[in-house]
Amino acid sequence: MNPADIEKVCARLRREGEAAGYHLNSDEAFVRDLVEGLLTNEERYGYRACPCRLASGVREDDLDIVCPCDYRDPDLNDFGACYCALYVSDEILNGTRELESIPDRRPPGGPGAEPTAPEPAAAPAGVLAHPVWRCRVCGYLCAREEPPGVCPICKAKKERFEKFM
Ligand code: SF4
Numbered sequence: 001m002n003p004a005d006i007e008k009v010c011a012r013l014r015r016e017g018e019a020a021g022y023h024l025n026s027d028e029a030f031v032r033d034l035v036e037g038l039l040t041n042e043e044r045y046g047y048r049a050c051p052c053r054l055a056s057g058v059r060e061d062d063l064d065i066v067c068p069c070d071y072r073d074p075d076l077n078d079f080g081a082c083y084c085a086l087y088v089s090d091e092i093l094n095g096t097r098e099l100e101s102i103p104d105r106r107p108p109g110g111p112g113a114e115p116t117a118p119e120p121a122a123a124p125a126g127v128l129a130h131p132v133w134r135c136r137v138c139g140y141l142c143a144r145e146e147p148p149g150v151c152p153i154c155k156a157k158k159e160r161f162e163k164f165m
Pocket of ligand 1: 034049050051052065066067068069070071072082083084085086087
């Protein structure tokens with residue numbers, strides 16, 4: 001893989017992450033390795049499956065582990081880092097918290113198993129002019145006919161949205 005491509009993606013992830021309030025790990029070599037894994041998965045499967053998990057190769061079954069995965073934010077809250085430690089919290093970044101081993105939140109049953117997110121609330125019939133869409137990665141909500149192509153907050157793609165109400 002071309003090192004310049006890896007650097008470019010690292011720089012973009014860092015820039016977009018910081019703009020959205022996320023930090024990449026300060027270990028640049030480690031970040032480069034993870035990004036190389038993401039790009040390898042993109043070449044192999046056509047999408048950036050998490051480099052620390054086994055992807056099925058079926059996009060629909062792996063949507064929950066397309067980076068940034070559905071589990072990033074809960075893991076940042078609870079452990080200060082995502083499962084791969086590509087993304088880290090303020091505390092990890094400034095050294096006031098140690099990185100620890102993170103259990104995988106992905107439901108057992110392998111690739112394609114449904115995440116254990118609570119079911120979206122049922123909408124009261126006839127109240128809303130447009131459906132409300134929720135980004136499964138960061139929780140961003142928007143009311144419109146279709147979900148946005150890219151989440152304006154965390155940059156997750158359209159297929160990571162679910163109908164919220
Ligand atoms: S955000 Fe999720 S998919 Fe991306 S590197 Fe971290 S654990 Fe893997």
